[in-house]
Amino acid sequence: MSTNTNQNPKILCVVERAGAGLDDTAWELLGAARALAGEGGSVGAALLGEGVGELANELARGYDDVWVFDDARFASWDGEAYARALAPLAQREQPALILAAHTNLGIDFAPGFSVRAGVPLLPDCLSLESAGDGSAWEAVRTVYGGKVHARMTCTPSEQGAMATLRAGAFAAAEPGAEVTGRVHAEDVGDDVGQGRRPVRTVEPEASEVDITQAAVLVAVGRGIEDEENLEIVQSLAEALGGEVACSRPVVDKGWLPKSRQVGTSGLTVKPKVYLAVGISGSFQHVGGIKGSPFLVAINKDARAPIFGVADVGVVGDLFDVVPALEAKIREAKG
Numbered sequence: 001m002s003t004n005t006n007q008n009p010k011i012l013c014v015v016e017r018a019g020a021g022l023d024d025t026a027w028e029l030l031g032a033a034r035a036l037a038g039e040g041g042s043v044g045a046a047l048l049g050e051g052v053g054e055l056a057n058e059l060a061r062g063y064d065d066v067w068v069f070d071d072a073r074f075a076s077w078d079g080e081a082y083a084r085a086l087a088p089l090a091q092r093e094q095p096a097l098i099l100a101a102h103t104n105l106g107i108d109f110a111p112g113f114s115v116r117a118g119v120p121l122l123p124d125c126l127s128l129e130s131a132g133d134g135s136a137w138e139a140v141r142t143v144y145g146g147k148v149h150a151r152m153t154c155t156p157s158e159q160g161a162m163a164t165l166r167a168g169a170f171a172a173a174e175p176g177a178e179v180t181g182r183v184h185a186e187d188v189g190d191d192v193g194q195g196r197r198p199v200r201t202v203e204p205e206a207s208e209v210d211i212t213q214a215a216v217l218v219a220v221g222r223g224i225e226d227e228e229n230l231e232i233v234q235s236l237a238e239a240l241g242g243e244v245a246c247s248r249p250v251v252d253k254g255w256l257p258k259s260r261q262v263g264t265s266g267l268t269v270k271p272k273v274y275l276a277v278g279i280s281g282s283f284q285h286v287g288g289i290k291g292s293p294f295l296v297a298i299n300k301d302a303r304a305p306i307f308g309v310a311d312v313g314v315v316g317d318l319f320d321v322v323p324a325l326e327a328k329i330r331e332a333k334g
């Protein structure tokens, strides 16, 4: 039975690897967990893999405890095997809350694990907080394919509760310079098994840009009219040292890949500066912009909803405004 409550809770984060390193979500989970744990709570990480000792030390620069399952059976991701390995840890450590990222791997792992561990699951959270009296957790997620933001409340079981967090929706914590946490090597039982055998790993193209990590995004919408016009937006992004993102119609038309789409059915981004060019500002698009960036909107329709959330609005034709803005930026940069 989980003995701690939402007041200064003990939180366990199941972190992911990305290639030979840690996935960025490892630090986003830490940021979210620290905010929820407060001064008196504690935040631990569970890391599974083969030859992951160095990564465990890296995690211990931010997490209070790191439990490491170093075993060849965890060389590739297997949500079922992970759930079998982690259930005894959760039972022993009794965290009030278990967090994982809502990535493909998290989606694979979390439902089975929550059943095995006997904890209710809040999936795909855009926000998460302790509810009123501290006896429940409250989260916001999107439902109906992104049409509605729903507020969910979850009462923990005696074993605690679990949530998966949307990648990019929570601010990442910075790891410290020194290893301050404790690293614990965990025994991996014979019964963990390996339910799956990877046949082939398909890596994303090396040139693929990760817009969730960009500080400056120039997002383009249907107002651009044609694929060949994208050039002016790409050129503006280059002048600003940023990346090009887009709204869904631009992806639907095949002008840019899905990996550039911002929104509830696309990616959640958290840049410092966001330029919305020829984007009306639907809630499905704006729902993917987090972290209160400085938002500049360029739209020829003064009543476009994007102006309702913009810090600076330019009412004008993007084909005039974008090249003029780029020229000014290049001039200012000398």
Ligand SMILES: Cc1cc2nc3c(=O)[nH]c(=O)nc-3n(C[C@H](O)[C@H](O)[C@H](O)COP(=O)(O)OP(=O)(O)OC[C@H]3O[C@@H](n4cnc5c(N)ncnc54)[C@H](O)[C@@H]3O)c2cc1C
Binding pocket: 144, 145, 146, 147, 220, 221, 222, 223, 224, 246, 247, 248, 249, 250, 261, 262, 263, 264, 265, 266, 267, 277, 278, 279, 280, 281, 282, 284, 285, 288, 298, 299, 300, 301, 304, 316, 317, 318, 319
């Ligand atoms: C389940 C579901 C999920 C969705 N998920 C997403 C999502 O993840 N991301 C997303 O973006 N959308 C999503 N959508 C679609 C969303 O509802 C909107 O249709 C979409 O965001 C509109 O994209 P847009 O702003 O580029 O196009 P439009 O709404 O057509 O707006 C184009 C804008 O460009 C302006 N414009 C036109 N010409 C010019 C010009 N020359 N100069 C300046 N301005 C000009 C117009 O005034 C207009 O405001 C989703 C919809 C559904 C139903």
